[in-house]
Amino acid sequence: MGHHDALSWLDDIADARRAAGLRRTLRSRTPGSALVDLASNDYLGLVRHPEVLDAAATALRRWGGGATGSRLVTGTTTEHELLERELAGFVGAESGLVFASGYAANLGAVTALGGRDALIVSDAGCHASLVDACRLSRSRVVITPHADVEAVGAALASRTEPRALVLTDSVFSADGDLAPLRALHRVCREHGALLLVDEAHGIGVRGDGGRGLVQEAGLAGQPDVVVTATLSKSLASQGGVVLGDERVRAHLIDAARTFIFDTGLAPAAVGAARGALTVLRREPERAVAVLGRARDLARITGAAEPQSAVVSVILGDPQVAYDAAQACRERGLHVGCFRPPSVPEGTSRLRLTSRANLDDSDMSVIESVLTDVLAAAHA
Structure with missing residues (x-):
């Protein structure tokens, strides 16, 4: 039997991508680059702020290079708990739960709050992490046209499942436009659905002092609103967080697989995010x-x-x-x-x-x- 190249199909795909102008490459950044940066998500310009670096270094020296285990075993430090309380207080939520990335926060929240007995209604413009979360949720999923509140209402009105979850970005990452959060919340409340809002691009930019579009829309602290966010944009670090009712936090600790089975966020990243939040509050x-x-x-x-x-x-x-x-x-x-x-x-x-x-x-x-x-x- 002749040798068969099990990866030859990848060559064909690479050729097709190249022909379509869709081949991607990695390009390393170098320290002290002279390029003016209009590509990063360091919206507040804090990634090299002295207070952010000092907070990261302090946490690194105090706790070491890694979290050492999952949050349920050894991966929760007092630094994690302080960040959760500070972020929740900042956006006006009852509680917060830190994940290892924003992607993991969305996967964990949607899969734990979804399930076979829930309908998920997701905006067509949602971030890839929410798209993947829908696929993993085992829920029936309806994708509605971008920012179409009427379509969301129709999907909720025709559901047969006992529960429903509506997903949207607050600020959509490709176009930078805003979700109609007040209208979405009204239709969710009419149909007893939970609204989950990804504030990755909203925190630090929209709302009073950067508290996010949910706060700007007057929805902060509403029990039927769950906020997810990343720490890697305005907060100049790494990691993710879910913010909402204390019952949501307790459920995610019990049921969110990306929380239970993933190593906790590195303490230095937690410290950096706390440092950035301190600067944002002051400025x-x-x-x-x-x-x-x-x-x-x-x-x-x-x-x-x-x-x-x-x-x-x-x-x-x-x-x-x-x-x-x-x-x-x-x-x-x-x-x-x-x-x-x-x-x-x-x-x-x-x-x-x-x-x-x-x-x-x-x-x-x-x-x-x-x-x-x-x-x-x-x-």
Whole structure:
């Protein structure tokens, strides 16, 4: 019997991706890079803030390099519990539970709150972590058109399951638009459904002092609202959290597999997030500055008025978007490039992310580079 290459199918897929302009590569960052950053999710500009670094180093020295075990065994420290209480207090929730990543928080929350006796209604624009959570939930899942409250209501009205869970991002990561949270909550309450809101891109940007879109919508602390978030964007660290009613926290400790079976978040990451939250509480103007710089980016690029830190410049063709991103990089500007499957076919784009600490010299570089690059891309 001749030798069979069990991985030959991967060559065919790689060739097809290359032909479609969808091949992805890793590019290492170097310390002290001279590139102006419009690609990261460090919205508040805190990832190198001295207080954040000191808080991380203090936790590292106190607890060591890792959590040493799952949260239920040895992986819970007093640092974890302090962060949970501080985050819950900040957003106006009753309690919080920290996970090893934002992805794990969404998987854990949705699978534990879903199940065969629950209907899940999910916005078509939800983050991949919520999409995967739906697939793992064993629930019947209805995907509704983006931000279509009427479709959510219709799905809830026709359900036969005893329970229902509605999923949405607060700020959608590709377009940066906002979910209609008040209307969604009204329809959830009419039908006895739980509303789960992923605030990954809302915390630190929307709401009073960066407390998130749920707080801005007047829904903070509502027992039928569960908030998930990541610590890796505005809070300049790593990890995830679920915030809500104390009964939700207790249930997740018992039932969320990504909590029970995963090693706890490293203490240094917990310390960094606590440090960032301390700075945000003291300097709420950072949240205002993020939106101000986002408006500057929209003016430069001709994009729509931004509602978050995300400014999307749609170019259509994936190769055009990739080439534009490379041209920016060659001129000292790092921008995000979103292509399918991250965004729908025909909507490949430059994804620009505002930061509170972009200064006037940064903006001068940004305006010069983007004006030239976008003119060439549209030519």
